[in-house]
Amino acid sequence: MTEFTPFSAILGGVLIGLAATLLMLVFGRVAGASGIAAGVVTAPLGDRAWRIVFLLGTLAGSTIVYWFTPIHFEFRSDYPTI
Structure with a gap:
């Protein structure tokens, strides 16, 4: 992926910000994915549904983008490690 695509970058940033x-306005919660994921296990039962939907939406959204985007990243094992 070497092309500069300002429109898709701006659109992605706007969607994440929105x-x-x-999430902050409706639930009064900060969208921290690690805290949301941890809350699936540790939060009271009544507070787990929105966390599960948030995580499923994240997975579903990324899967849909993968299916409909012509650019895919290669998984390479020849990169040096630190």
Whole structure:
């Protein structure tokens, strides 16, 4: 992926910002994925549904983008490690 695509970058940033803002306004929660994932296990039962939906939406969204985007990243094992 070597092309400069400002429109898709701006659109992605706007969508992430909108989702984080809606989560804050509707639920009063910060969209921290690690805290949301941990809450699936540790939160009270009544507080788990939105966390599960958030994580499933993240997975579903990335899967849909993968299916419909012509650019895919290669998984390479020849990169040096630190």
